[in-house]
Amino acid sequence: MQATSHTGYAGHHDHDSHGHPTGWKRWVTTTNHKDIGSMYLWFSFVMFLVGGAMSLIIRAELFTPGLQYVSPEFYNQMLTLHALIMVFGAIMPAFVGFANWMIPMMIGASDMAFARMNNWSFWLLPPAAILLTASIFVPGGAAGTGWTLYPPLSIQMGMGMDMAIFAVHILGMSSIMGSINIVTTILNMRTPGMTLMKMPLFCWTWLVTAFLLIASMPILAGAVTMLLTDRHFGTSFFSAAGGGDPVLFQHIFWFFGHPEVYIIALPAFGVVSHVIPAFSRKPLFGYVSMVYAIAAIGLISFFVWAHHMYVTGIPLTGQLYFMYATMLIAVPTGVKVFNWVTTMWRGSLTFETPMLFALGFLVLFTIGGLTGLVLAMTAVDIQLQDTYYVVAHFHYVMVAGALFSAYAGLYFWLPKWTGHMYNETLGKWHFWLSMIFFNIAFFPQHFLGLAGMPRRIPDYAQQFADFNVISGIGAFGFGFSQLLVLVVVFQAVKGGARAASRPWDGAHGLEWTVPSPAPYHTFEDPPHFDQAEAHG
Amino acid sequence: MSHPASASRYFVPQPSHWPLVGSIALLLLATGAVLLMNSVANGGLVLTGGFVVLAVMLFGWFGRVIGESEGQRYNLQVDRSFRWAMGWFIFSEVMFFVAFFGALFYIRVLAIPDLASPEQAALWEGFQDSWPSAGPGASDPFSKMHAWGIPAVNTLLLLTSGATLTWAHWGLIAEKRTQLIIGLLLTIALGVVFLCFQVYEYGEAYAHMNLKMTTGVYGSTFYMLTGFHGFHVTLGVTMLTVILLRVLKGHFTAERHFAFEGVAWYWHFVDVVWLGLFIVIYWL
Numbered sequence: 001m002q003a004t005s006h007t008g009y010a011g012h013h014d015h016d017s018h019g020h021p022t023g024w025k026r027w028v029t030t031t032n033h034k035d036i037g038s039m040y041l042w043f044s045f046v047m048f049l050v051g052g053a054m055s056l057i058i059r060a061e062l063f064t065p066g067l068q069y070v071s072p073e074f075y076n077q078m079l080t081l082h083a084l085i086m087v088f089g090a091i092m093p094a095f096v097g098f099a100n101w102m103i104p105m106m107i108g109a110s111d112m113a114f115a116r117m118n119n120w121s122f123w124l125l126p127p128a129a130i131l132l133t134a135s136i137f138v139p140g141g142a143a144g145t146g147w148t149l150y151p152p153l154s155i156q157m158g159m160g161m162d163m164a165i166f167a168v169h170i171l172g173m174s175s176i177m178g179s180i181n182i183v184t185t186i187l188n189m190r191t192p193g194m195t196l197m198k199m200p201l202f203c204w205t206w207l208v209t210a211f212l213l214i215a216s217m218p219i220l221a222g223a224v225t226m227l228l229t230d231r232h233f234g235t236s237f238f239s240a241a242g243g244g245d246p247v248l249f250q251h252i253f254w255f256f257g258h259p260e261v262y263i264i265a266l267p268a269f270g271v272v273s274h275v276i277p278a279f280s281r282k283p284l285f286g287y288v289s290m291v292y293a294i295a296a297i298g299l300i301s302f303f304v305w306a307h308h309m310y311v312t313g314i315p316l317t318g319q320l321y322f323m324y325a326t327m328l329i330a331v332p333t334g335v336k337v338f339n340w341v342t343t344m345w346r347g348s349l350t351f352e353t354p355m356l357f358a359l360g361f362l363v364l365f366t367i368g369g370l371t372g373l374v375l376a377m378t379a380v381d382i383q384l385q386d387t388y389y390v391v392a393h394f395h396y397v398m399v400a401g402a403l404f405s406a407y408a409g410l411y412f413w414l415p416k417w418t419g420h421m422y423n424e425t426l427g428k429w430h431f432w433l434s435m436i437f438f439n440i441a442f443f444p445q446h447f448l449g450l451a452g453m454p455r456r457i458p459d460y461a462q463q464f465a466d467f468n469v470i471s472g473i474g475a476f477g478f479g480f481s482q483l484l485v486l487v488v489v490f491q492a493v494k495g496g497a498r499a500a501s502r503p504w505d506g507a508h509g510l511e512w513t514v515p516s517p518a519p520y521h522t523f524e525d526p527p528h529f530d531q532a533e534a535h536g
Numbered sequence: 537m538s539h540p541a542s543a544s545r546y547f548v549p550q551p552s553h554w555p556l557v558g559s560i561a562l563l564l565l566a567t568g569a570v571l572l573m574n575s576v577a578n579g580g581l582v583l584t585g586g587f588v589v590l591a592v593m594l595f596g597w598f599g600r601v602i603g604e605s606e607g608q609r610y611n612l613q614v615d616r617s618f619r620w621a622m623g624w625f626i627f628s629e630v631m632f633f634v635a636f637f638g639a640l641f642y643i644r645v646l647a648i649p650d651l652a653s654p655e656q657a658a659l660w661e662g663f664q665d666s667w668p669s670a671g672p673g674a675s676d677p678f679s680k681m682h683a684w685g686i687p688a689v690n691t692l693l694l695l696t697s698g699a700t701l702t703w704a705h706w707g708l709i710a711e712k713r714t715q716l717i718i719g720l721l722l723t724i725a726l727g728v729v730f731l732c733f734q735v736y737e738y739g740e741a742y743a744h745m746n747l748k749m750t751t752g753v754y755g756s757t758f759y760m761l762t763g764f765h766g767f768h769v770t771l772g773v774t775m776l777t778v779i780l781l782r783v784l785k786g787h788f789t790a791e792r793h794f795a796f797e798g799v800a801w802y803w804h805f806v807d808v809v810w811l812g813l814f815i816v817i818y819w820l
Contacts, residue, residue, distance in 0.1 A: 020551050029551035110546035113617040116597075120555035127563035131570075159574040166566035173562075176628050184620040188613060189546075214628045222635025226760065232573045233749050235756035236671055237639055240660075243671025243753035245647040252635055525545060 028123070031115035032520065033100045034417075036122050040097030041410075043125055045486075047089030050133065052479050054082040059441075059475040061458050062468050075458035076144030077160075081132060083147035084164065087264070088171045089129055091398065094406045095267035096121075096178055099206050101417065103182065105511040105518060106200045106536060108191030108527045113184040117177055124174035131167040135160035146456055148253055151238040151246045155230050162231070165224045172217040179210035179217075186210075191510070193529035197291065200509050200536025201284065204291050205270030208298040212259040212266075215302070220256040223249060247312050254305035262301045264398060266294060268365075268405035269336060272358045274509070274536055275408045276340050279355035280347030281506035286339040287535050293332035293339075300329050310381045319378040326376035330369065337366055348506075353427030357408035360435050361401060368396025371446070386456070389449025395442045404434070407485065412507075414492050415499030419517035422492040426484060433481035441474025509536040547614050549604070554597040561590035598778070605795070606787060615794055622798040626805050629768070633809055636764060640757045640816060647753070670752025679745040681758065683818035686737050690730050691814050697726035698807045701776075701800055709790050713783070720780045723803070727773040734766050761813055768806045775799045 021029055030036060057078050061069050070078070100118065104111050112118045135142040140158020143149065154161055186207050190199065227249070229235040236242020238249050277284045284290065306314055306322040314322075340362055349355075371393040375381050384390060407430075414422050444467040449455075453464045460468065499516040510533055514522055568583025570576075604610065610618075644667055650656065651672055652665035660672035668680050681687070704719025706712075738759075741747040749759045779799050782788065788796055 026551070028556045029553050031549050031551055111548045114621065116549045116552050116555065119552070120558055123555050123559040124562065127559050127566070130563065131566055159570055159576075162570045162573055163566070166570060170562055170566065176625075180621050180624045180628070183624055184617050187620055188616050214624055215631050218628050218632035219635045222632055222639075226636075226639065226756075228573075229749070229756070229760065235749055235760065236752050237643075237756050237760075239671075239673075240647075240651060241671055241673025242756070243648055243651065243669050243674075244643060244756065245650075248639060248642050248647065251642065252638065255638075521548070523546075 030119055031111070033104050033111045033115065033118065034518065034520065036112075036118050037097045037100030037102075038417075039122050040093045040100060040125075043122070043129075044090045044092075044094035044097060047085050047093070047129060048482070051082050051085035051090055052482065054078045054085070056476060056479050058082065059472045062460070063472040064469075065460055065462055065465055067459055070458070072458050073141060073144055076146075076456070077136060077142040079456055080143050080146055080164075081136070084132060084143075084167075085129075086398070087147065087260070088168075089125070089132070091264050091402050091406070092175070093125060095206075095209075095264070095402075098202075098267065098271065098406070098409050098413075099178075099182055102413065102511060103185055103203055103206060104189070105416075105514065105522050106203055106509055107186065107189060107194060108510050108523050108529060109185060109189035110521055110523050112181050113189055114181050118181050121174045121178035121181065124170050124177075128167040128170040128174070131163045131170070135163040135167075138163065148250075148257070149224065149227065150253075151227065151230065151249050154227055155238065162228065165228050168224050169221055172221045175213045175217045179213040182206055182210040183214070191523070191526040191529050194534075197288065198529075198531075198534040201273040201287065201290055201294075202267070202270035202536060205266040205273075205294055208294050209263050209266045212263050212298055212301065216256040216259040216263070219252060220260075223252040223256065226252075247309070250309050250312060251305070254308045255302070257308065258305045259298075259301045261397070262297055264402045266297065268361070268402045269294065271405045271409035271412070272340065272361055274507070275354045275358040275412050276343050276362075278412070278504045278507040279350055279352060279358070280344045281349075282343055282347045283508075284339065284535060285342040285345075286335070289335055290339055293335040296332040297329060300325065300332075304329065307376055307381070310378050311385045323376055323378045327373060330373055333369055337362065337369075352411070352504075353422070353424060353431055354408045354412035354504075356428065356431040356435075357404045357411065360431065361404040361408060364396055364400030364404065364438070368393055368401055371396065384449060386454055387449035388445040388453045388455055391455050392442050392445035392449060395445075399442070400438055407431075407434075410485070410489075412504070413511075414489070415503040416511060416516050416518055418492045418496075419499055419515075420492045420494075420496035421499050421503065422488050422496065426488050426491075430481065430484040430488065433484070434478060437474045437477035437481055439474070441471050441478050444468075444470045444474075508533050545611070547609060547611060552597075552600065554593055554600070557589060557593040557596070561586050561593055564589060602782065602787070602795075615792070618794050618798065622794075622801060626801060629805065630809075633761075633764070633812075636757070636761050637812065637816070640761065643753045643757065668754035670754050674752045676746055676751070678747045678751050678754075680754075681737070681741060681745070681747060681818060683814065686733050687814055687818040690733050691810065693726045693730045693733070694807050694810050697723045697730075698804055700726065701803055705796065705800060708783075708788060708793055708796060711790050716783055717780070720776060720783060724773055724776050724780065727769055727776065727803075731766060731769055731773070734762065734769075758817060761817055765806070765809055765813055768809070772799070772803050772806050775802065 020026060020032075027035060027039060057070060058075065061067070061075055100112065103109075132142070138159050140160055142160040143154065143157055143164040145154045145157065145161070149161075149164070186199070186203050196204075226235070226237040230238050230244075236244045238244050238246045240246070273284055273290060304322060304326045306318060307326045310319055310322075351359075371389070375384060375390065375393055411422060411427055448464055448467050448471075451464065453460055501515050502512040503516065504512075510527060510529070511518070513527070513530075513533065564582055564586030566586075568579050568581070568586050571579030572583055573579070648667065648669050649665045651660055652663050656663070663672035668678075670676070670678060700719050700722040704716050704723065707715030707719055747755055747758070749755050776799055779796055782795070
């Protein structure tokens with residue numbers, strides 16, 4: 001067996017995890033991809049609860065018309081921090097956590113290519129989180145601009161804005177280092193025989209995602225740097241009086257921001273592409289077309305940014321180009337949805353919790369994708385820009401898309417990580433409560449948006465009251481349902497039925513050839529790559 | 537299922553506290569900068585503390601890596617990893633510059649002509665589409681930075697430094713240590729002279745040309761692009777100096793010297809960016 005416990009190589013000096021530090025020192029000094037993956041996942045869950053609490057403040061304020069609990073300024077800060085924390089603190093680190101745990105095991109490597117830098121990528125997140133959350137308490141409060149940080153408002157904000165800017169810088173460093181690590185690991189550390197086109201699809205999605213991050217995070221860093229100099233050093237990038245243009249910021253921001261959408265979505269696609277074949281007991285349909293679809297989505301994502309800016313006065317030809325280019329993304333995305341559905345066709349299906357979440361993803365992400373197509377149409381978007389229709393759209397993609405997929409991955413690989421099966425009953429409860437409350441919370445927002453309710457406003461007209469009550473009930477129900485997953489994970493970590501090395505009979509890939517829980521160092525030597533494990 | 541215990545057995549570094557030290561440094565730097573920019577007490581102190589901790593981290597971490605490298609701990613696979621990583625790092629730096637170049641192009645091609653268009657005449661009466669421009673709200677006259685003085689000399693300096701660095705590399709491959717050391721020294725000297733000229737140019741711009749960061753978009757883009765580039769030259773000179781010190785200590789062989797090559801890639805990247813700057817900032 002290649003999967004050996006590390007004691008088997010005690011005499012070998014290049015692996016010096018033997019007698020690695022214990023207690024808190026283990027976690028701050030670790031160079032182990034599993035430790036770092038776990039830290040990413042726990043960090044993202046904590047941030048998920050913080051960002052979730054902020055969204056509940058928002059929904060409580062919106063429960064009835066009028067102002068009741070918070071001031072409009074604080075409301076703005078909550079919606080800004082909610083978005084920044086959920087995007088940069090919860091969803092992205094969650095999938096980096098999956099990447100850390102799974103990529104070395106999937107490709108038959110001992111660890112990430114740069115194990116020490118990997119730890120820095122993680123430990124840069126807490127300083128950024130401290131800067132973001134502490135900014136609530138400084139004079140002037142946190143940034144209240146929305147996560148897009150548009151000038152001129154972001155130029156006028158207090159020092160909380162500077163803290164957000166530096167937090168973005170630090171998060172960018174973390175993402176770029178993490179991505180370079182992932183790209184290098186995938187390109188250089190695969191076990192002999194695993195060609196790129198035999199690689200598990202999760203690795204493919206991360207290869208393209210990491211490329212998107214390396215290409216787009218520096219653009220965001222440049223944008224916020226110009227904000228900073230406009231704020232404090234008298235430059236005029238975003239000021240018309242000095243010859244600049246506030247719309248320039250929007251162009252730069254969305255040149256980052258649109259790839260960012262796929263940075264969140266692609267790893268989610270990757271996870272689902274493992275879960276659906278496993279519980280259909282069939283190989284993934286159309287592996288090669290999946291790879292090309294991922295690459296196409298990644299590439300096109302750089303050429304569609306101004307569909308966020310139809311109402312800024314861009315020329316008609318620009319609107320037409322961005323409309324058609326945006327709709328083009330629906331083609332490779334449609335290929336993926338088609339392949340997932342076809343994978344299930346005549347499969348031997350069972351519906352354990354990972355599969356339920358993957359199916360929830362499939363249905364709700366497709367709805368979110370279709371509303372995205374609606375919003376891509378310039379003539380329609382001009383009516384819907386900055387309404388709750390947009391809020392509903394991106395929550396279907398981000399929550400029911402990315403988050404549900406993350407849960408599918410969590411339940412799928414939890415037996416491999418902990419060595420124990422999770423509580424299936426609680427898992428199913430978690431899924432159904434999430435599924436029902438999610439739709440109660442966000443489906444009515446489509447109607448609110450179509451009726452004209454603007455986003456990012458703490459008050460609204462009387463006619464929107466009923467749907468907001470429904471949405472509020474759904475949001476609180478969804479929020480508290482998420483605590484169930486904490487119970488499930490704690491139970492699985494502490495004990496439960498022993499998990500076999502391949503607890504899901506339909507699952508393929510090198511990670512299932514090693515014992516559960518996976519040994520601290522999975523592969524001391526490149527493992528033999530059995531073709532039966534190809535494509536994950 | 538046995539496999540040959542090959543030379544490509546994986547390298548995984550030992551647990552290390554340097555990442556945490558680096559994170560503390562960045563938290564201090566960010567906090568210090570926020571305090572300083574908002575004129576809150578002790579900002580400078582916190583910022584300085586951050587720089588000190590960062591320096592300690594860089595010494596400690598890179599010292600560790602150099603020690604591992606000289607201790608023959610890195611196999612060919614690690615070498616390939618370093619090559620991939622340095623390439624992607626430089627790509628990320630290119631994209632950082634793309635943001636600033638993109639801002640310049642947008643302002644010159646779209647924003648300034650738009651502000652001078654008839655539709656904007658009610659807001660900005662009499663504003664002419666021209667470059668350099670400090671925008672319609674500016675009243676202070678300023679002079680343009682001309683290409684064929686110091687900037688042209690600087691271009692020549694950087695291009696020459698690229699050649700001397702390659703000459704040093706040839707020396708390393710041919711085991712001619714004297715050529716290697718002289719080549720590195722020349723490269724560093726050319727880089728330092730470049731930086732001195734740049735500082736002199738800024739001084740002239742502020743003292744005699746009324747060209748400041750506050751001089752509208754022309755000043756903004758000029759100082760942002762040249763300043764960010766100058767920061768990269770400073771980093772490059774620092775890295776080259778470290779390489780020189782390592783050479784003097786007898787590090788590197790004709791076959792294994794990726795630290796040297798990585799720094800050389802970086803230096804050439806800085807060089808190419810300068811050519812872009814020379815053309816679009818100074819010349820056109």
